[in-house]
Amino acid sequence: MRTLILGGGPAGAAAAITLARAGAAPILVERAAQPVEKVCGEFLGADAASLLAGLGLDLPGLGAVPIRRAWFGAGRHRGDFALPFPAWSLPRMTLDAALLRRAAAEGAELRCGAAAVAAEPAREGWRLRLADGAVLEGGRLVLATGKHEMRGLARAAPPGALGLKLALEGVELGDAIALLAFRGGYAGLQPRAGGGANLCLALAPGTPGLAQAARDPAALLAMVRQGSALAATLLRHARPGWVRPLAVGGVPYGFIHGAAGPAGLFRVGDQAAVVPSLCGDGIAMALASGQRAGMAIAQGGTEAAHHAAWARAVRPGMRLAGVADGLMARAPSALVLAVAGLPGLAGWAARQTRMGLA
Numbered sequence: 196m197r198t199l200i201l202g203g204g205p206a207g208a209a210a211a212i213t214l215a216r217a218g219a220a221p222i223l224v225e226r227a228a229q230p231v232e233k234v235c236g237e238f239l240g241a242d243a244a245s246l247l248a249g250l251g252l253d254l255p256g257l258g259a260v261p262i263r264r265a266w267f268g269a270g271r272h273r274g275d276f277a278l279p280f281p282a283w284s285l286p287r288m289t290l291d292a293a294l295l296r297r298a299a300a301e302g303a304e305l306r307c308g309a310a311a312v313a314a315e316p317a318r319e320g321w322r323l324r325l326a327d328g329a330v331l332e333g334g335r336l337v338l339a340t341g342k343h344e345m346r347g348l349a350r351a352a353p354p355g356a357l358g359l360k361l362a363l364e365g366v367e368l369g370d371a372i373a374l375l376a377f378r379g380g381y382a383g384l385q386p387r388a389g390g391g392a393n394l395c396l397a398l399a400p401g402t403p404g405l406a407q408a409a410r411d412p413a414a415l416l417a418m419v420r421q422g423s424a425l426a427a428t429l430l431r432h433a434r435p436g437w438v439r440p441l442a443v444g445g446v447p448y449g450f451i452h453g454a455a456g457p458a459g460l461f462r463v464g465d466q467a468a469v470v471p472s473l474c475g476d477g478i479a480m481a482l483a484s485g486q487r488a489g490m491a492i493a494q495g496g497t498e499a500a501h502h503a504a505w506a507r508a509v510r511p512g513m514r515l516a517g518v519a520d521g522l523m524a525r526a527p528s529a530l531v532l533a534v535a536g537l538p539g540l541a542g543w544a545a546r547q548t549r550m551g552l553a
């Protein structure tokens with residue numbers, strides 16, 4: 196029986212491309228008719244770039260902006276280092292669309308604009324019920340719904356942070372990204388292909404000013420500007436490109452799915468593990484987990500073996516990413532002073548926190 200894939204983000208698309216290349220044309224169900232903006236900084240590091248090349252995508256050809264430097268700001272301190280690996284920025288709408296086009300070209304069947312309302316075990320595998328009343332049956336189900344839970348199949352994850360994204364005009368970053376500390380967290384500022392920048396952050400429940408920042412771009416900008424001299428400089432002419440920030444709730448940083456689960460259900464992407472966003476590895480993890488699940492299914496592997504292998508592969512990198520994220524959130528000035536004083540060490544640390552998934 197054909198494999199069903201639920202969700203057409205990087206994880207679902209990578210699984211679809213891999214299965215289609217193995218001759219097992221899957222059916223992919225994605226609720227958005229066209230790719231949409233997602234809460235994501237859109238940073239692609241070396242792992243993501245190499246995985247995307249393997250899946251047949253050409254980042255410069257898609258208009259990705261090269262990223263060569265990272266700036267850090269906390270209070271009056273500022274640090275700057277050269278990234279020790281090639282990195283890019285590409286809008287998720289462009290990336291997700293290109294991945295789905297690739298999946299279709301490889302032979303996957305796409306059902307875009309179709310939301311699944313239920314996913315349930317069937318006599319010989321899995322059944323998806325779609326909002327328009329259609330029912331699909333398949334041997335295995337790849338669950339790639341990202342931060343969205345399917346009823347009855349929700350992740351056993353702790354309560355999470357609120358992720359926010361705001362497109363900005365009037366911000367010039369050149370080939371740099373910036374990490375900007377403020378009271379209660381830090382934000383990433385990243386050049387947007389086509390001009391301007393993305394401001395992206397994840398706030399723990401209880402962060403002062405959270406509710407207002409989530410609905411008011413001016414309040415969000417003020418919160419970040421107050422955190423550092425670097426933010427005040429970079430954002431001095433910033434104009435919000437949207438009437439309100441895009442938000443996603445319950446982002447469970449540090450979550451890793453255990454091996455147990457219903458037979459034939461393969462979790463990938465954010466459904467399998469959620470890495471803190473400081474290191475910008477979420478898309479690489481989504482691509483790698485989708486690809487590995489596709490290979491496991493094509494070779495007749497079990498979901499339990501796949502989940503256990505995935506947990507082993509990502510646990511060390513996620514621990515390091517958690518340490519880096521905790522330092523930036525709780526001791527930003529110390530971290531920024533270290534970056535300023537020892538840029539070589541910062542580059543080394545940036546290399547160590549790569550997940551090595553490609």
Ligand SMILES: Cc1cc2nc3c(=O)[nH]c(=O)nc-3n(C[C@H](O)[C@H](O)[C@H](O)COP(=O)(O)OP(=O)(O)OC[C@H]3O[C@@H](n4cnc5c(N)ncnc54)[C@H](O)[C@@H]3O)c2cc1C
Nearest residue numbers: 202204205206226235236237238311341358464465477478
């Ligand atoms: C604040 C923040 C900043 C981040 N910045 C970065 C960054 O700079 N770089 C990076 O690499 N990662 C970053 N990430 C992480 C990254 O965005 C995610 O890890 C990645 O998008 C996960 O991909 P995915 O395919 O699992 O899920 P998604 O990209 O969320 O895709 C899931 C898809 O499933 C579909 N779907 C859901 N439910 C249904 C349903 N019922 N029926 C049909 N379709 C459905 C959705 O429409 C969606 O298209 C960031 C995350 C946050 C919160």
